[in-house]
Amino acid sequence: MDLILILEQTLNGVQLGMLLFLLTAGLTLVFGIMDLVNLAHGSLYMMGAYFFATFTRLTGSFLLGAVLALVATLILGIVVEIVALRRLYARDHLDHVLGTFGLILFFNEAARLVWGPAGMSIPLPPYLARAIEILPGVPYSAYKASIIVVGLAVAGFLYWLVGRTRIGMLIRAGASNREMVGALGVNIRLLFTLVFGLGAALAGLAGVMDAPIRTVQIGMGENILILAFVVVVIGGIGSIRGAFVASILVGLIDVMGRAFLPELLKLFMTPIAASTAAPAISSMLIYVAMAGVLVFRPEGLFPARGG
Amino acid sequence: MKSLDARGWTALALILLLVAVPPLARTFDQNFYLLLFTRVVIMTTAAISLNLILGYGGMVSFGHAMYVGIGAYAVGISSFHGLNDGWAQMALAMAVAAVAALAIGAMSLRTKGVYFIMITLAFAQMIYFVAVGLSRYGGDDGLTVKRRSDFGLFGLKDPAVLYYVALAVMLAALWLSWRMVNSRFGLVLRGAKSNDRRMAAIGFATYRYRLAGFVVAGTMCAVAGVLLANFSDFVSPATMHWTRSGDLIVMVVLGGMGSLFGPLFGTVAFLLLEEVLSGITEAWQIIFGPLLLALVLYARGGIDGLLAKRTERGDG
Known part of the structure; x- marks a missing residue:
């Protein structure tokens, strides 16, 4: 087969994986530390994308718009935490699901009211819209390459933050024993709010970076949220390392399946049957992978310690 | 057999009302309500199973x-x-x-x-x-x-x-x-x-x-x-779609989880609320979302729980 095509699709898979990682890192942090199932995480991603669309139009600058959108999502996340989610920490998971389901409905409708039902697209600036040569003779979209770079940078940052800093120490301590950390005089409420804000900003970053590739529209956060859930289940809840590995795994499986499965099926099926079956089967692949992981490791690939 | 409490009476009244829907709808020439309640009854079955x-x-x-x-x-x-x-x-x-x-x-x-x-x-x-x-x-x-x-x-x-x-x-x-x-x-x-x-x-x-x-x-x-x-x-x-699954959970919790008639109360309330709110504004979910959050925070037992509380107060 065409080696360049394979290389390109691998990079696409890693790129999707990086977006998933940004989304999942926040989800798994919030779950691991606050024990909160946040369905509205996808809404924060959507709001990030909408903020980005608005701010780039207002400022006329791609980068400035992105930074402003990140700050806006961070603030939105903190407000949501203080107004609503803080009251849910002590409740059970079903309450989390229902309450944050309510938030999704609210945000979708709010986005419809503010930005209208039509989707928005964000044009890339010329320096990102071109292709760069990653290997001699192998061109690749500069923007997608930049997503991979940003994703790796965030992964490195989180590794440093959680593993090497005082805040990270508190985060890890909070994950294994909340009451004890509180009893030692740490302002646990503030810590939770900060962690939630961080998760929201990461979701916003994913939304910002995904926005130019797909259309900004209502409900865009929901499908990717479910992919993020699959990642969390595969990687193990509460584990950032697991989220990173599982994100890339899911990204690769999804992209490669869509790209190569039709060709693969044609080897032993009629072309018509292959082209009907391929979309259905390739969209099932990641769920099959999840089921496979569950059968052998019900706690995920990297179960978080403690908790 | 003990006498009916508030929730028993409500359930009985509701079921009698449901039995009477088609003739009532025909008398008042309101076919819309027949269709609405068909949906209610079907979704109640789904909610009961959940x-x-x-x-x-x-x-x-x-x-x-x-x-x-x-x-x-x-x-x-x-x-x-x-x-x-x-x-x-x-x-x-x-x-x-x-x-x-x-x-x-x-x-x-x-x-x-x-x-x-x-x-x-x-x-x-x-x-x-x-x-x-x-x-x-x-x-x-x-x-x-x-x-x-x-x-x-x-x-x-x-x-x-x-x-x-x-x-x-x-x-x-x-x-x-x-x-x-x-x-x-x-x-x-x-x-x-x-x-x-x-x-x-x-x-x-x-x-x-x-x-x-x-x-x-x-x-x-x-x-x-x-x-x-x-x-x-x-x-x-x-x-x-996964939001439909969410709706079903809402119906069950709204009515009162783990109670026999809860799904019935919940589905009736959910679909009527949807009807009423979407009559007020097209963006009805902007009201319904926060309402759901309030339900979770303040009315944990659902409708069945409210009725049961009423009964207890009446007894005591």
């Missing part, structure tokens, strides 16, 4: 709309191929739903808590994408049901007949869930909800009981799907 596992079994399945979809597609696909026999369609729907529930339950019940929520959601999403990928049967756009199911003795063409069939199914589901919950099986299920380890320690294979409950609930829910496809003359993947 309540079995969610309310009594403590299994937060976030993929229950999938079984509605399976039932609906059983009708859609078989009628597409010219099979309109209602009994055969019903058997097909229930069999496919039972197999799906067995496979999904066997895998997801190995996990607990939030994993279970996410996994049931993910599997339902998988089936959703399979339906989207069925380009022969309309794919994303869905499929029109050209002829409604024919049950030999009766067809479902007449809206009033469809309504009474749906109501009979709903009452049967209520009776079945009452019998199940109070049987030995139901006691084990409820025991496993409150303390799984203890139930296991006194010798019950709780996993098997859970799985059986999961399969029964899925199969029951598929019947609602069969009726829904006949009601709307249309099936599409949207029937099993």
